[in-house]
Structure formats: C-alpha cells, structure tokens
Amino acid sequence: MLPDPAYFDHHATTPCDPRVVEKMLPFFSEIFGNPASLTHAHGRKAASALEDARIAVARFFAVQPSEILFTAGATESNNIALNLVAPGQHLVTTSIEHRSILEPARRLERRGVALTILEPDREGFINPEHLRASIRPNTRLVSIEAANGEIGTLQAMAELSAICRERGVPFHSDVTQAVGKVPVDLSQLDLASWSAHKFYGPKGIGGLFARRGIRLEPVIIGGGQERNARSGTVNMPGTIGMAAALQLRFGEMEKEAERLTALRNELWERLVAEIPDVSVNGSRGLRLPGNLNVSIERIEADALIVAMRRFSLSSGSACSSGQRGPSPILTAIGVPEAAALGSIRIGLGKSNTAEEVAMFVDDAKRAVAKLRGISAG
Ligand code: PMP
Numbered sequence: 001m002l003p004d005p006a007y008f009d010h011h012a013t014t015p016c017d018p019r020v021v022e023k024m025l026p027f028f029s030e031i032f033g034n035p036a037s038l039t040h041a042h043g044r045k046a047a048s049a050l051e052d053a054r055i056a057v058a059r060f061f062a063v064q065p066s067e068i069l070f071t072a073g074a075t076e077s078n079n080i081a082l083n084l085v086a087p088g089q090h091l092v093t094t095s096i097e098h099r100s101i102l103e104p105a106r107r108l109e110r111r112g113v114a115l116t117i118l119e120p121d122r123e124g125f126i127n128p129e130h131l132r133a134s135i136r137p138n139t140r141l142v143s144i145e146a147a148n149g150e151i152g153t154l155q156a157m158a159e160l161s162a163i164c165r166e167r168g169v170p171f172h173s174d175v176t177q178a179v180g181k182v183p184v185d186l187s188q189l190d191l192a193s194w195s196a197h198k199f200y201g202p203k204g205i206g207g208l209f210a211r212r213g214i215r216l217e218p219v220i221i222g223g224g225q226e227r228n229a230r231s232g233t234v235n236m237p238g239t240i241g242m243a244a245a246l247q248l249r250f251g252e253m254e255k256e257a258e259r260l261t262a263l264r265n266e267l268w269e270r271l272v273a274e275i276p277d278v279s280v281n282g283s284r285g286l287r288l289p290g291n292l293n294v295s296i297e298r299i300e301a302d303a304l305i306v307a308m309r310r311f312s313l314s315s316g317s318a319c320s321s322g323q324r325g326p327s328p329i330l331t332a333i334g335v336p337e338a339a340a341l342g343s344i345r346i347g348l349g350k351s352n353t354a355e356e357v358a359m360f361v362d363d364a365k366r367a368v369a370k371l372r373g374i375s376a377g
Pocket of ligand 1: 073074075076098100149174195204206
C-alpha cells in the first residue's frame with residue numbers, strides 16, 4: 001500500500017483536533033439531553049453546556065454571548081445573513097465571494113433585490129472607494145469576505161467597515177477562511193459567518209455573529225431554537241467541539257501563522273525559481289499564512305493533481321471542484337483562461353513540514369516536465 005498522501009488542502013477542510021474530539025465525546029451518549037428540555041436535569045445539563053460553549057465562542061471573538069448563534073456552518077450563516085435583504089432593497093457584495101453568498105444573492109436579485117457585485121483588482125482586493133460609490137439610500141447590507149479561500153487575499157476590513165459605518169449600512173463578512181488563521185475583529189462588523197471544520201473543529205457546525213439590535217429573518221423556521229433565528233435541535237457535540245477548537249486556536253494561532261508563512265514563502269520562492277513559467281496569483285503581504293495559488297503555464301491543473309499523487313491537492317474551492325471551467329475567482333482577478341486552467345491552490349496547515357514542502361517541489365518539477373513533454377510532443 002502507498003503511504004497516505006500529504007494533505008495540502010487545508011482551505012477545503014482541516015482534520016478535527018483529537019483534543020477537540022475528546023471534549024465532544026461525552027456529548028453523544030452521556031450528556032445527551034435536549035437543551036430545550038428544561039423540565040428535567042438531563043435537558044438542563046445540556047442547556048448549561050450549550051451556554052458555556054456560547055460564552056467560550058463569544059470570548060474568543062470578544063463579543064457578547066447573546067450575539068452568537070449556532071448554525072450548521074458558514075453556508076447556513078451566510079444564507080441567514082443575506083436574508084435580511086428584502087425586495088426593493090439593495091445588496092452589495094463581490095465577485096470573489098464563496099458560492100454560499102453568490103447563489104443566495106442571485107436568488108434575491110430574481111426576487112426583486114437590487115444587486116451590486118464589486119470587482120476586485122489584480123491581487124483580489126476590493127477598492128474601498130468602489131464600495132463607497134456603490135452605496136445607495138436603500139442599501140440594506142454589504143457583504144465582503146475577510147479572506148479568500150483560493151488566493152488568500154486579506155481585505156482591508158477596517159477601511160471597508162468605516163465606510164459602512166459612515167453610511168449606516170450593516171456590514172456582513174464571511175470570515176470562514178480567516179478564523180483561527182489570522183485575527184478577526186468583529187468590532188468592525190455587524191454580522192459574520194464561519195464553519196468550525198476550517199479551524200480543526202468538527203464539520204456541520206458553525207456560527208453567525210449578529211450584533212445586538214439586528215433582527216434576523218430566519219431561513220429555517222420551526223421550534224424557535226437559537227432565539228428564533230435558526231430552528232432545529234442544536235448540534236450539541238458540534239457546539240462543544242467548536243468552542244474547544246477556538247480555545248485551542250487562541251493559544252496556537254500566532255505561532256502557527258508565523259511557521260506557515262515561512263513554509264509558504266519557501267514553497268513560493270522555490271516553485272517560481274525552479275520551474276520555468278510559474279507565477280503566483282494574489283498578494284504577497286496581505287495573504288492567509290498557509291495559502292499559495294500558482295499558475296503553471298502549458299499544463300492542465302487536473303493532470304498535474306493526478307500526477308502529484310503523494311499530495312492531496314485541489315485547483316480551487318472544494319464546493320466548485322466538480323465544475324468544469326476556470327475558477328471564477330481567478331477569472332475575476334483577470335487571470336486568462338489558459339493560465340487559470342493551469343492553476344493549483346495550496347493550503348498548508350498544522351500537519352505540514354519543511355520536508356513535505358521540499359518533496360512537493362521535487363515532485364512538481366518532475367510532473368511539470370513530464371506533462372509539458374507530453375503536450376509538446
Ligand atoms: N465560505 C467560505 C469562504 C468557505 O471557504 C466555505 C467552505 N468552503 C464556506 C463558506 C461554506 O462552509 P460550509 O461548507 O462549512 O458551510
């Protein structure tokens with residue numbers, strides 16, 4: 001049997017930390033009560049653990065526990081956030097958002113919402129002046145992601161937020177790719193969405209921050225859980241796991257970011273120096289620590305990914321990887337189609353080492369030479 005490939009796709013998901021799993025385990029069979037069953041001790045025990053988890057999450061983000069809602073993940077949180085916008089109102093977002101923003105935005109547009117989609121520059125930055133110019137008297141929400149999961153660009157959140165504040169428009173951010181990797185300042189935001197599985201927590205659980213005073217319009221209605229914003233019995237092991245994962249990130253994030261930035265820069269420099277006609281997409285300075293996105297001329301990314309079988313790799317967002325055609329994110333920043341089809345997205349994380357990075361460069365050199373030989377011949 002071949003050894004497991006090295007995991008180089010930490011933007012798609014991360015492994016759940018065993019310390020997190022340990023904290024979750026009692027919440028399957030021992031502390032199994034429904035936190036809404038307040039008539040008995042089983043339910044009350046669960047309710048108390050749920051509120052402790054909410055307090056821990058709120059503490060990580062330096063907000064109030066009442067401003068944190070548990071959801072099934074960033075997709076759901078994004079849908080709830082955008083549901084604030086009613087027909088006749090105006091929504092501003094960007095062309096480099098995750099599909100869980102863009103799809104609900106397009107549906108809102110079909111239902112009579114005016115939609116402005118801001119375009120990024122060549123490195124993936126949204127120009128704050130473009131945001132300022134887009135805001136209208138009926139703008140109900142601005143939604144701009146903090147960090148991009150394909151090209152790693154970190155937006156100028158303070159500047160974008162200041163414009164929204166000045167104009168009195170609620171500002172939502174999909175902070176899914178940023179949480180646990182770089183500091184996220186919720187004091188600049190009115191709403192924010194994330195998923196625990198991106199920061200070494202479990203899948204199927206996430207959060208929505210909604211600043212006090214914002215009246216959410218639920219997407220899923222029923223039993224009225226999560227203060228009516230998200231009905232359905234809450235995923236208890238998930239909430240406990242998310243809180244535990246955030247607590248761990250609090251202590252580990254800074255050092256890890258430094259280590260991953262150094263590993264990523266090493267990979268960047270070696271790939272560009274040792275393989276002809278390689279270029280990097282996105283920004284160097286304002287970028288997620290473990291992220292690299294490279295265009296390799298005269299190869300197809302899909303073929304390279306198959307050839308690089310000692311690595312788990314992707315050419316873009318996992319949610320679009322079944323789709324054919326160039327990445328919409330790369331297209332939005334102006335990467336020509338042929339280059340976009342020859343691009344891979346690398347997401348380094350906790351498990352990756354300098355040895356793996358060296359092995360990656362060796363394998364990439366060999367695979368690219370072979371693929372170019374084939375396509376030239
Ligand atoms: N937003 C961003 C930026 C993401 O990267 C992802 C996951 N790929 C999501 C939202 C959706 O997260 P989930 O699938 O956990 O709902």
